[in-house]
Amino acid sequence: MARPKNFDEERALDAAMRAFWVNGYHATSTQDLCDATGLGRSSIYNTFTSKHELFTRALTRYLEAMTARQLEVLEDSAKSPLERIRALFDLLLAGEEENRRGDRGIGCLTVNTVVELGGADPATARLIERDQDRRMTALRAVIARGQRDGEIRATRDADQLARFLNSVVAGIRVAGQSGADRDVLAGIAATALDALVA
Amino acid sequence: MARPKNFDEERALDAAMRAFWVNGYHATSTQDLCDATGLGRSSIYNTFTSKHELFTRALTRYLEAMTARQLEVLEDSAKSPLERIRALFDLLLAGEEENRRGDRGIGCLTVNTVVELGGADPATARLIERDQDRRMTALRAVIARGQRDGEIRATRDADQLARFLNSVVAGIRVAGQSGADRDVLAGIAATALDALVA
DNA sequence: CCGGTATTGGACCGAACGTTTCAGAACTGC
DNA sequence: GCAGTTCTGAAACGTTCGGTCCAATACCGG
Numbered sequence: 001m002a003r004p005k006n007f008d009e010e011r012a013l014d015a016a017m018r019a020f021w022v023n024g025y026h027a028t029s030t031q032d033l034c035d036a037t038g039l040g041r042s043s044i045y046n047t048f049t050s051k052h053e054l055f056t057r058a059l060t061r062y063l064e065a066m067t068a069r070q071l072e073v074l075e076d077s078a079k080s081p082l083e084r085i086r087a088l089f090d091l092l093l094a095g096e097e098e099n100r101r102g103d104r105g106i107g108c109l110t111v112n113t114v115v116e117l118g119g120a121d122p123a124t125a126r127l128i129e130r131d132q133d134r135r136m137t138a139l140r141a142v143i144a145r146g147q148r149d150g151e152i153r154a155t156r157d158a159d160q161l162a163r164f165l166n167s168v169v170a171g172i173r174v175a176g177q178s179g180a181d182r183d184v185l186a187g188i189a190a191t192a193l194d195a196l197v198a
Numbered sequence: 199m200a201r202p203k204n205f206d207e208e209r210a211l212d213a214a215m216r217a218f219w220v221n222g223y224h225a226t227s228t229q230d231l232c233d234a235t236g237l238g239r240s241s242i243y244n245t246f247t248s249k250h251e252l253f254t255r256a257l258t259r260y261l262e263a264m265t266a267r268q269l270e271v272l273e274d275s276a277k278s279p280l281e282r283i284r285a286l287f288d289l290l291l292a293g294e295e296e297n298r299r300g301d302r303g304i305g306c307l308t309v310n311t312v313v314e315l316g317g318a319d320p321a322t323a324r325l326i327e328r329d330q331d332r333r334m335t336a337l338r339a340v341i342a343r344g345q346r347d348g349e350i351r352a353t354r355d356a357d358q359l360a361r362f363l364n365s366v367v368a369g370i371r372v373a374g375q376s377g378a379d380r381d382v383l384a385g386i387a388a389t390a391l392d393a394l395v396a
Numbered sequence: 397c398c399g400g401t402a403t404t405g406g407a408c409c410g411a412a413c414g415t416t417t418c419a420g421a422a423c424t425g426c
Numbered sequence: 427g428c429a430g431t432t433c434t435g436a437a438a439c440g441t442t443c444g445g446t447c448c449a450a451t452a453c454c455g456g
Contacts (some may be wrong), residue, residue, distance in 0.1 A: 119300070404450085409445080
């Protein structure tokens, strides 16, 4: 047929994702993307059409990877509902530990994107909304199950508790980004769980 | 002496603050700032030196205004500690209600700035850190007081609970920014309080 | 009312932005 | 090894960026 690309598209996507994650959409220039991926401008535009399209692809990849891992934890039938939620926080904390630049975390691409583009880029906002729905559904199910088992307080409905947890997750991400260390984040997570078991 | 400025510096600062708040630092151009303030380039640069300096001034103003209002609530001796914390959430929810563009909130300039610039702009990060210290100190004091009175659980120390609340506040801001309505945010706040009172 | 000083609007600066173009290189199928 | 197709690197596109310059203007103190 024709000349093949001499780079791995998914590897390039990962590098771009990382760049957007660390610096944000606007602060990442096409030159930065070339440097991060090791590709030339032509290859990037030939493969991904535009900066925005590349961002969309990178974000989609991020959402899929993160949510897949979270759902795996939430649906682990070897654990009780409450243990799964604890495991979810463990996963989160491990991720925060892993992704640090200097004295602070780089946050979560989802949260970062909601904050930076949420109001200005409806297509991206929808992408994140659909992902949130998936996570919320799984979370709600686990909580409802825990409530039936008597492991989780039933004084608030599963939906409300799920939204609370989801919001705490975002809060932990922001706290990590503003410099809180692992112990502090673990303390926040543990305290949040108090609201579920009391 | 000489010709006086024919605009109100603080009013201009408010307008600039609003622009940065809604769109973020990078996505707000100097032209946007001219449009928002109604000033010409010359007046802006003559008064504020640079875009970054204007941002610093605007952020400082925001921090001062927000924190002053929060401290006022937290130090209201007419209320019990727990009532003060409830009032803090009420203040937060009222602010979220007030600041909406379309179907979503515009968040909180502090959180937005941590997310957008936290890792790349140490001077700004320090500014926010100092502000956070003030708010955390007040929060810790109120919680400690509530614990002495037996109104707040003493199974976790005041510092940990304060960090938890602070993180929930950020989480609520992000949730509002991703489209959650008032009832949902109120539910998150109420659930967070469960962790304090058991 | 005039001299001195600061502010103002608008033209303008070089640099960087996202994107396009294109000639040449590289690979496939025949 | 040639024809056909795609990829690649480099140069260049027009636009917008943050910031400067300057002549005209407006005000104050004397």
